[in-house]
Amino acid sequence: METGMRRRKYATIVMIAALYLLTFAVGGACFFLIPGDVVVRAFVADIVMTLMIWIASLFVKNASVYDPYWSVVPPFLLLLAVIDAGAVHATMTMLYLAILIWAVRLTGNWASLWTDFSEQDWRYDMFKEKTPKLWPLVSFFGIMFFPTLIVFVQLAVPLRMAGVTEGGAWAYLGASIILLGVFLQWQSDRQMASFRHRNHGRKACIEEGLWRYSRHPNYFGEITVWWGVYVASIGYAGPIGLHLLAPLAMTCMFLFISIPMMEKKILATRPTYADYQKRVSVLLPFFRRGEEQDEDALPQKID
Numbered sequence: 001m002e003t004g005m006r007r008r009k010y011a012t013i014v015m016i017a018a019l020y021l022l023t024f025a026v027g028g029a030c031f032f033l034i035p036g037d038v039v040v041r042a043f044v045a046d047i048v049m050t051l052m053i054w055i056a057s058l059f060v061k062n063a064s065v066y067d068p069y070w071s072v073v074p075p076f077l078l079l080l081a082v083i084d085a086g087a088v089h090a091t092m093t094m095l096y097l098a099i100l101i102w103a104v105r106l107t108g109n110w111a112s113l114w115t116d117f118s119e120q121d122w123r124y125d126m127f128k129e130k131t132p133k134l135w136p137l138v139s140f141f142g143i144m145f146f147p148t149l150i151v152f153v154q155l156a157v158p159l160r161m162a163g164v165t166e167g168g169a170w171a172y173l174g175a176s177i178i179l180l181g182v183f184l185q186w187q188s189d190r191q192m193a194s195f196r197h198r199n200h201g202r203k204a205c206i207e208e209g210l211w212r213y214s215r216h217p218n219y220f221g222e223i224t225v226w227w228g229v230y231v232a233s234i235g236y237a238g239p240i241g242l243h244l245l246a247p248l249a250m251t252c253m254f255l256f257i258s259i260p261m262m263e264k265k266i267l268a269t270r271p272t273y274a275d276y277q278k279r280v281s282v283l284l285p286f287f288r289r290g291e292e293q294d295e296d297a298l299p300q301k302i303d
Contacts, residue, residue: 008116016065023052024076031080038084039159042077043152049073050148054140063139064120070147071106074155075099078162085163091171092162095232098175099158102182102225109189123261150253153246154226157233164236174232181224184210188217203269205276213285215276216262219254220283226250255283 027045034041050069057063078096082088124143131138161171191209210217230247237243259282266273279288 005115009114012116013111013114016068019053019056019065020068020072023049026052027076028080032084038081038162039156042081042155042159045080046073046077046148046152047145050144051140054144057139057144058136060117062117062120063124063143064114065117066144066147067121068107068110069144070151071103071110073148074151075103077152077155078158081159081162087163089164091164091168091235092158094175095158095161095171095178095229098178098182098228102178102185105182105186109185122265150249153249154229156246157237157243158229161233161236168235170235171232174228174230174234177228177231178225179228181221181226181228184221184224185218186221188221192218205270205273207276207280210285211280213281213288215280215282216254216259217285219259220285223247223251223254223283259283 027049030048031041031045034044050066053066053069057065075096078092078099082092082096124139127138127142128135188210191211192206195204195206195208195211214220227247230243233243263273263277279290
């Protein structure tokens with residue numbers, strides 16, 4: 001039984017990989033065949049690729065085939081811009097390598113959690129139940145197009161930085177911040193995996209490691225990555241401009257959409273998670289609250 005599940009998992013991952021290779025081929029063709037500004041061409045390619053993944057998701061009846069798109073497309077689009085520029089400088093190399101490391105780690109994490117086409121993200125199931133007749137449109141605009149747009153906005157300046165030498169110091173600093181975000185994601189995911197393994201079959205709330213100081217350190221790591229991209233852009237575009245809206249929009253998406261949805265789901269099965277909310281910062285790792293009165297309650301577990 002377990003062997004069969006593993007085979008189905010690997011078989012579907014191979015299918016998804018083939019789908020993305022085909023999608024990249026079409027997206028790359030769009031990028032190089034369309035004349036004009038590099039950002040415009042990259043945007044057209046991005047939308048075409050999103051449409052292809054959306055159509056495929058309708059065939060397999062699983063919107064989660066889009067999930068790796070978040071991490072695999074940014075390094076691909078930046079690679080297209082570098083090839084188009086015909087030159088590679090240290091500035092872009094450091095930024096690209098940092099984003100590539102982020103992409104590899106996040107995609108690997110997705111692959112480790114993937115099952116097969118029979119299961120999709122619980123949030124997508126919720127959307128589908130609420131809007132069954134409009135599901136195809138909801139899956140495209142809400143689940144795929146909106147994240148595609150948010151991520152692309154982050155890449156607008158880095159796409160223009162391909163082939164330029166300006167902003168080296170800021171690029172190095174930004175790359176360092178990106179790598180810090182990757183480390184925070186890796187560490188928080190590792191701590192959560194260990195906690196789940198030790199508490200298998202129990203409804204328990206993690207309050208150890210990074211999770212002792214932030215309720216969502218993995219999300220904080222992701223946001224840190226995109227603020228790193230912004231910092232890397234300062235040397236080329238300056239500190240103030242439309243590119244500042246990119247990490248702000250990403251931060252707002254997590255604070256006002258992703259985190260509230262996740263915490264609502266957690267509270268439905270772990271009511272005393274509310275006590276954890278009172279003690280621990282929602283996102284930014286910070287000092288705990290009420291420790292003097294509540295030291296004996298840690299770690300909090302629910303039977």
